[in-house]
Amino acid sequence: MNCFASSLAVLTLMAVPSIGAAAIAEPVKTGGGLVSGTAGTSADVRVFRGIPFAAPPVGPLRWKAPQPAAKWDGVRKAEVFGPRCMQGGGGGGRAGAPPPPPTSEDCLYINVWTAAASGAAKLPVMVWSYGGAFTGGAGSLPGYDGEALARKGVVFVTFNYRLGPFGFYAYPELTKESGRSASGNYGVMDLAAALKWVQANIAAFGGDPARVTLVGESAGAALESVLAGSKEGRGLYHRIIAESASWSGVRMEKMMTLAEAEQAGKDAAAKIGASSLSDLRMKPADEIMKMAAYGGRPIVDGWYVTEDLSTTYAKGRQSDVDVLIGSNENEAGFPFFGVPKGTAAEFTAQIKDRFADRADQFLKIYPSGSDAESNSAQVKSFNDEVAWNMRSWALSQSKLRKGKAYLYYFTKVPPANGTQPSRGAIHTAEIPYALGNGPRTWTDADRALSETMTAYWVNFASTGNPNGKNLPVWPEFKGTSGRAMILGEKVEAGEPLDAQKIALYDYAFARMMAPAPARSSAN
Numbered sequence: 001m002n003c004f005a006s007s008l009a010v011l012t013l014m015a016v017p018s019i020g021a022a023a024i025a026e027p028v029k030t031g032g033g034l035v036s037g038t039a040g041t042s043a044d045v046r047v048f049r050g051i052p053f054a055a056p057p058v059g060p061l062r063w064k065a066p067q068p069a070a071k072w073d074g075v076r077k078a079e080v081f082g083p084r085c086m087q088g089g090g091g092g093g094r095a096g097a098p099p100p101p102p103t104s105e106d107c108l109y110i111n112v113w114t115a116a117a118s119g120a121a122k123l124p125v126m127v128w129s130y131g132g133a134f135t136g137g138a139g140s141l142p143g144y145d146g147e148a149l150a151r152k153g154v155v156f157v158t159f160n161y162r163l164g165p166f167g168f169y170a171y172p173e174l175t176k177e178s179g180r181s182a183s184g185n186y187g188v189m190d191l192a193a194a195l196k197w198v199q200a201n202i203a204a205f206g207g208d209p210a211r212v213t214l215v216g217e218s219a220g221a222a223l224e225s226v227l228a229g230s231k232e233g234r235g236l237y238h239r240i241i242a243e244s245a246s247w248s249g250v251r252m253e254k255m256m257t258l259a260e261a262e263q264a265g266k267d268a269a270a271k272i273g274a275s276s277l278s279d280l281r282m283k284p285a286d287e288i289m290k291m292a293a294y295g296g297r298p299i300v301d302g303w304y305v306t307e308d309l310s311t312t313y314a315k316g317r318q319s320d321v322d323v324l325i326g327s328n329e330n331e332a333g334f335p336f337f338g339v340p341k342g343t344a345a346e347f348t349a350q351i352k353d354r355f356a357d358r359a360d361q362f363l364k365i366y367p368s369g370s371d372a373e374s375n376s377a378q379v380k381s382f383n384d385e386v387a388w389n390m391r392s393w394a395l396s397q398s399k400l401r402k403g404k405a406y407l408y409y410f411t412k413v414p415p416a417n418g419t420q421p422s423r424g425a426i427h428t429a430e431i432p433y434a435l436g437n438g439p440r441t442w443t444d445a446d447r448a449l450s451e452t453m454t455a456y457w458v459n460f461a462s463t464g465n466p467n468g469k470n471l472p473v474w475p476e477f478k479g480t481s482g483r484a485m486i487l488g489e490k491v492e493a494g495e496p497l498d499a500q501k502i503a504l505y506d507y508a509f510a511r512m513m514a515p516a517p518a519r520s521s522a523n
Contacts, residue, residue, distance in 0.1 A: 024046055024114060024116050024117065024118060024119065024205065024206055025118065025119070026046075027075045028048070028119070028204045028205060029204055030051065030200075030201045030204060031071075031197075031200050031201055032051070032052065032069050032070070032071050032072060032076075033071050033072040033073065033074070033075075033076055034074070034075045034076065035048055035051055035075065035076045035077075035078040036048075036075050036076070036077055036078060036079075037049075037078050037079070037112075038078075038079050040113065040147040040150070041147060044115050044151055045113055045114065045115045045147045045150045045151060046113075046114055046115075047111070047112070047113050047146075047147070048078040048111065048112040048114075048205070049078050049079060049080055049081045049082075049109075049111045049140075050078055050079075050080050050081050050082040050109045050111065051076070051078050051109060051110050051111070051112070052069040052070075052082070052108060052109055052110075053066075053069060053108055053109065053110040053159060053193060053194050053197035054066035054067060054068070054069050054108040054190070054193045054197075055067040055068060055069050055070065055108075056105065056106035056107075056108065057105060057106075057107075057108060057162065057166070057186070058105045058106055059281065060281065062105065062166070062280075062281050063166075063169060063171075063174050063183070063186060063280075063281075064186075065178075065186070065189045065193075066108060066189055066190055066192075066193035069108075080101075081101045081109070081111065081138075081139075081140035082101065082106075082107060082108075082109025082140075082160065083101050083102050083103060083104035083106060083107045083109075084100065084101050084102070084103045084104075084107060084137075084138035084140065084160065085103065085104075085105075085107035085138065085160050085161065085162050085163045085166065085167070086103050086104070086105055086107070086162075086163065086164065086166050086285050086288070086289055087103055087132070087135060087136040087137070087163050087164060088135065088136065088164075088289065088292065100138070100140065100141070101138070101140055104285075105166065105285050107160045107162070108159075108160060108161075108162075108190060108193070109139075109159065109160055110139070110157060110158070110159040110160075110194055110197060110198075111139055111140065111146075111157065111158045111159070112146075112155065112156070112157050112202075112205050113145075113146030113147055113149070113150040113155070113156040113157075114150055114155045114156075114205045114206050114207070115150045115151055115153070115206075116155065116205065116206020116207070117206070118206060119203060119204050119205065119206055120206075121206035121207075122203070122206070122207070122208040122211075123153055123154055123155050123206050123207055123208060124153070124154050124155070124207075124208055124211040124212075124213065124458070124461040124462045125154065125155045125156075125157060125198060125202050125207040125208060125209070125211060125212045125213065125461070126146075126149060126154050126155070126156050126157065126213050126215045126241075126457075126461050127157045127158075127159070127194065127195065127198060127212060127213070127214055127215065127237070128144055128146070128156065128157065128158045128159075128215050128216060128220070129159075129161070129191060129214065129215070129216030129219075129220030129221070129223045129224055130144060130158070130216070130217070130219075130220045131216070131217045131218025131219045131220045131221070131244075131245070131428065132163070132218070132219055132220075133218070133219055133296075133336065134163055134164065134167065134168055134187065134219045134222075134223075134296050134297045134298075135163055135164045135292060135296055136163065137163070137219070137220075138160055139158030139159045139160050140158070140160075142437075143431055143432060143435070143437055144158050144431075144435065144437075145435070145437055146158065146435070148435060148436030148437060148454065149435060149436060149454060149457070149458060152436075152454055152455070152458045153458055153462070154458055154461055154462075155202060155205055155206055155207035157194075157198060157202070157207075159190075159191075159194040160190070161187040161188075161190035161191055161194070161223065162186050162187045162190055163187065163296075164289070164291075164292045164296045165268065165288050165289065165291040165292055165294070165295075165296060166186070166285075166288065167186045167187030167190070167296075168184055168185065168186065168187055168295055168296045168297050168298060168299070169183070169184060169186070169265055169268075169291070169295065169296075170183040170184035170258060170261035170262045170264070170265045170295065170299060170301065171183060171262060171265040171266065171269065171277060171280070172262050172265075172266070173276065173277035174265075174277060175258065175262065177277070178303070180302065180303040181302055181303075182258065182301040182302040182303035182304070183258070183261075183262070183265075183301060184258065184261050184295075184298075184299045184301045185226070185298050185299065185301045185303070185304045185305060187223065187298070188223060188226050188227055188230070188298055188304050188305075189304065191223055191224070191227055191233075192227060192232055192233055192236060192304075195212065195214075195227075195233070195236035195237055196236060198212055198236075199212070199236060210238065211238055211239075211461065211462065212236070212237045212238055212239075213237065213238065213239040213240065213241060213460065213461040214227070214228075214237050214239070214240045214241065214242075215240075215241040215243075215457070215461075216241070216242060216243065217243040217244055217245070217428065217430075217431055218243070218244050218245045218250070218427065218428065219245065219297075220243075220245075221242035221243050221244060221245040221246065221325075222245040222246060222247055222248075222249060222297075222298070223298070224240055224242055225240075225242060225245075225246045225247040225309065225318075225393065226247050226298045226304070226305060226309065227304075228240060228318050228319045228321070229247060229305065229309040229312040229313065229317070229318045229319075230304045230305060230306075232303070232304050233319065234319060237321070238321055238322075238464075239321055239322045239323070239324075239460065239461065239464055240321060240322070240323045240324070240325070241323075241324045241325070241457060241460065241461075242323065242324075242325040242390070242393070243325070243326065243327075243430055243431070243434070244326075244327050244328060244331060244386065244390070244427055244428075244430075245389075246313075246325075246389055246390065246392075246393050247298070247309035247310070247313070248309070248310060248389065249297075250327075250331060250337070250386045250389065250427070251382070251385045251386060251389060252310070252385065252388075252389060252505070252508065252509050252512060253512075254308055254310070254512060254513070255298065255299060255300050255305070255308045255309060255310075256295065256297070256299040256300070257299065257300050258299060258300060258301055258302055260299075261295055261299045261301075264294045264295045265294065265295065267294060268291035268293075268294035268295070269291070271290065271291065271294075272287050272288070272290050272291060308513075310509075310513055311513070313392075313393065313396040314396065314513075316396060316399055316400055318396070318397075318400075319403075320400040320401055320402045320403045321397075321402075321403045322403045322404045322405070322406075322460070322464035322465075323393070323394065323397045323403065323404075323405050323406070324405075324406040324408070324456075324457070324460045324466060325390050325393055325394055325405070325406075325407060325408070326390050326407055326408030326409055326410065326484065326485075326487075327383075327386045327387045327389070327390045327409065327410070327496075328383075328386075328409075328410045328411075328425045328426060328427060328429055328430055329383065329409065329410065329411040329424065329425040329488075330379075330383060330423065330424040330425050330426050330429075331382065331383050331386045331426065331427045332378070332379045332382040332383050332426075332427075333379075333423040333424050333425075333426035333427070334423075334426045334427035334428060336427075337382070337427070339378050339379055339382050340374065340375035340376075340378035340379060341378070342374075343371055343374065344368045344369065344370055344371045344373065344374035347368050347374045347377065347378055348363065348368050348374075351363060351368070354508050354511070354512075355504065355507065355508055355511075356511060358504060358507055358508075361500075361504065362381075362504055363377075365500065365501065365504070366380055366381045384496075384497060384501055384505070385505060387409065387496045387497055388497060388501070388502060388505040388506075390407065391407060391482075391484075391496075391497065391502070392509070393405075394406075394407040394477045394482065395477070395479070395480065395482065398476075398477050398478050398479060398482060399479075404464060404465070404476050405476065405477040405478075405482070406460070406465075406466055406474055406476060406477055406485070407477040407482060407483075407484040407485070408474075408484055408485045408486075408487050409484045409485070409486050409487065409494070409496040410425050410429065410430040410433075410487045410488070411425050411486055411487065411488030411489070412425055412429070412430075412433065412446070412449055412487065412488045412489065413425055414429055414432075414442075414446065415441045415442065415443060415446065416441070417439060417441055425488070430453075430487070432450070433446070433449055433450040433453045433454075433487075434450075434453050434454065434457055435454070436450055436451075436454045438450055445489065449487065449488075449491070452471065452472070452487075452491055453487060455468060455471055456468075456471065456474065456485075459471075466485075472485075472491045472492060473493075474493070475493050483495060484496050
């Protein structure tokens with residue numbers, strides 16, 4: 001262990017005190033009924049798994065706002081995670097871990113980790129929203145286990161939200177029956193329903209409903225930012241930690257309108273032989289999954305989202321709350337993004353389209369004279385655009401009256417895991433450090449950084465400020481001169497992007513958001 005890692009490990013261990021042995025009285029009373037939990041890996045933490053926070057969204061409730069869960073008699077054993085929401089692919093569990101829960105439309109379940117000694121503890125609450133491109137993921141994944149943070153003094157909550165064509169599907173008849181002239185954002189509604197459950201029930205688990213922090217990564221961070229831009233989320237949370245995405249995804253992008261999403265919904269329905277909402281609701285879940293290629297992300301639905309959220313945040317109309325947000329040094333290294341892609345000529349053409357008269361300036365910073373150069377330019381510019389995206393959110397938040405903003409840039413290269421070489425600080429790489437769930441291959445330096453990051457995250461959830469005793473000072477992000485906290489081999493304030501790059505991406509964003517030129521009526 002180097003001197004930095006050794007001293008940092010000692011200091012950060014002191015920064016956030018652990019909670020004593022849990023002795024919360026069981027069963028715990030919730031609005032639905034009594035629940036009993038199980039011990040974590042030690043008796044310090046109690047875990048409550050698979051508590052329903054809404055009725056199963058099946059049959060006539062498919063593509064409906066979440067409805068109240070049915071109450072139960074006696075004591076419900078909250079020992080097993082509920083099913084994952086419908087999705088493709090595998091379960092994403094670690095090698096040697098138990099098999100993941102099955103998939104089902106009946107998936108709206110919530111999980112709680114607590115080390116509170118009683119329901120009167122009033123510990124800060126962290127509610128985790130998982131990533132997965134709005135098409136995969138679950139609150140039950142081992143990487144999102146909340147025990148480490150519960151030991152540090154928070155009540156940690158995960159939940160499931162509907163995905164793909166079940167969570168983000170618009171259709172004209174759905175819009176008509178909603179009573180809101182809206183359809184499409186059911187996964188966002190699930191987050192709101194989970195937070196309403198937290199407000200009503202978390203005090204019984206030792207949590208403080210007046211200190212609820214949204215925490216999420218990738219699609220989970222985007223989900224949070226959508227709710228933060230919606231009036232429907234006001235009062236359900238008090239702070240936000242967002243990792244590697246905003247309302248537009250990882251990069252700047254305009255949101256789909258309701259009309260566009262409805263057309264995609266009609267096209268998707270036709271592909272599975274459905275010509276009406278009645279037909280669609282009669283289809284088995286596996287048939288609906290065949291529509292996954294159409295849409296599948298938050299849209300401007302007219303209810304939860306009334307305008308493109310880039311406009312909302314640019315105008316400062318989002319929730320005025322404290323935020324801690326950032327990105328990773330090599331986001332593009334994540335295979336899902338498919339970066340780099342195409343030839344140098346194709347990339348150059350894209351840049352000229354996006355950056356217009358500043359394309360030459362862009363290509364001077366990110367040369368693309370050959371395919372090899374283009375590949376490097378694509379990776380570097382992708383990473384910088386994600387950093388710009390998160391910086392823009394911090395900048396918008398810093399201009400509001402009450403909320404404070406803290407920006408980070410994660411640069412730590414995790415060690416190789418088994419036979420798989422490390423791809424660097426890629427998308428998702430920060431999660432185990434932030435949640436304290438590192439693998440056995442971690443070095444002392446990895447553990448030290450995780451101790452620092454979990455201390456920052458818990459401090460922020462507790463007070464709205466990540467700083468604390470014996471921690472490197474994290475400066476508040478203020479205005480255009482704001483600085484980020486570099487989380488890597490060293491933990492120190494720094495500048496991920498220079499002024500020239502910021503100006504370029506500001507320009508591309510302004511062009512993207514500009515109204516389309518009016519079409520001439522002349523023949």
